[in-house]
Amino acid sequence: MPQLNFQPDDVSVEAQAGESLLQAAVRAGIPHSQVCGGYGRCSTCRVLVQSGLEHCSPAEEAERAIAARLQFAPEIRLACLTRIGGPATVRRLVIDEEDRAITSLIGRESTMGAAGLHREVAILFADIRGFTAFSEQHSPYDVIHVLNRYFHMVNPIVEAHGGAINNYMGDGFMALFGLKDPRDLALRAVRAGWEVLEAARRHHVYVRNLYNSGFRIGVGVHVGTVVVGAVGAKSNQRLTAIGDAVNFAARIEAENKPAGTEFLVSQACYERVKDAVTPGKTVQVAIRGKTGLHPLYEVKGLVG
Numbered sequence: 001m002p003q004l005n006f007q008p009d010d011v012s013v014e015a016q017a018g019e020s021l022l023q024a025a026v027r028a029g030i031p032h033s034q035v036c037g038g039y040g041r042c043s044t045c046r047v048l049v050q051s052g053l054e055h056c057s058p059a060e061e062a063e064r065a066i067a068a069r070l071q072f073a074p075e076i077r078l079a080c081l082t083r084i085g086g087p088a089t090v091r092r093l094v095i096d097e098e099d100r101a102i103t104s105l106i107g108r109e110s111t112m113g114a115a116g117l118h119r120e121v122a123i124l125f126a127d128i129r130g131f132t133a134f135s136e137q138h139s140p141y142d143v144i145h146v147l148n149r150y151f152h153m154v155n156p157i158v159e160a161h162g163g164a165i166n167n168y169m170g171d172g173f174m175a176l177f178g179l180k181d182p183r184d185l186a187l188r189a190v191r192a193g194w195e196v197l198e199a200a201r202r203h204h205v206y207v208r209n210l211y212n213s214g215f216r217i218g219v220g221v222h223v224g225t226v227v228v229g230a231v232g233a234k235s236n237q238r239l240t241a242i243g244d245a246v247n248f249a250a251r252i253e254a255e256n257k258p259a260g261t262e263f264l265v266s267q268a269c270y271e272r273v274k275d276a277v278t279p280g281k282t283v284q285v286a287i288r289g290k291t292g293l294h295p296l297y298e299v300k301g302l303v304g
């Protein structure tokens with residue numbers, strides 16, 4: 001019978017014919033999470049298969065549905081629906097009551113919830129120039145109204161290009177492209193960025209007429225691999241991205257100010273979109289933690 005090792009308990013057990021990983025764990029006295037009782041509904045029995053994935057039974061329909069909903073990587077399996085035919089080592093991913101509260105699908109209404117995976121995305125940052133000064137000179141109502149009107153214009157643009165705004169940071173936002181559809185993610189992000197810039201120019205006319213103030217933004221786009229997952233408490237979870245690529249995208253956006261530009265993209269992005277944009281100047285920047293200078297490319301318009 002194949003040996004099954006459970007981590008972090010470091011308990012080994014001989015798997016019996018036809019039993020699931022969960023049944024083997026329970027038989028070995030391991031306190032394995034199983035909120036739904038092993039019926040493939042809660043996802044709390046999830047394990048990371050560290051070795052022996054090839055010995056695991058193929059995912060059944062119920063497991064495939066949960067894996068798709070939570071965007072599980074292939075090596076994350078539901079212990080209650082997985083059987084093994086050879087040696088394997090698995091790590092329990094739901095350890096205590098707090099883990100169960102975060103992960104259980106029972107009673108959860110949200111359909112969002114990537115468990116965490118590496119994904120190549122295009123990251124768009126946009127920030128309003130000098131909005132702190134505007135907020136100090138105008139009433140709180142006007143400040144929020146001007147912001148909301150701008151975001152109201154921007155959100156449909158991002159969504160029309162298959163992106164999603166994942167984070168609002170004061171007067172700025174971050175949008176990700178490629179979470180659902182990886183095709184042309186850089187181009188879609190750049191097109192959205194350009195349309196956001198055009199929307200901000202229209203908004204500028206409104207703000208100038210009503211408040212005698214300007215409204216300018218800077219946009220930065222980078223393409224890179226990030227960790228994507230749902231974070232936050234259950235009631236306000238949101239999908240977000242973590243990684244160097246995110247920090248770099250924010251840095252690119254910030255570089256617009258010293259460069260005197262409105263829209264800059266990284267080389268990784270530019271390589272993919274250069275036939276579709278009108279380029280402007282090239283800016284060389286130093287990046288913390290990396291040697292040498294790195295080029296950023298100004299986008300002056302879209303071709304066609």
Ligand code: FES
Nearest residue numbers: 038040043045080
């Ligand atoms: S125990 Fe609930 S899904 Fe496996």
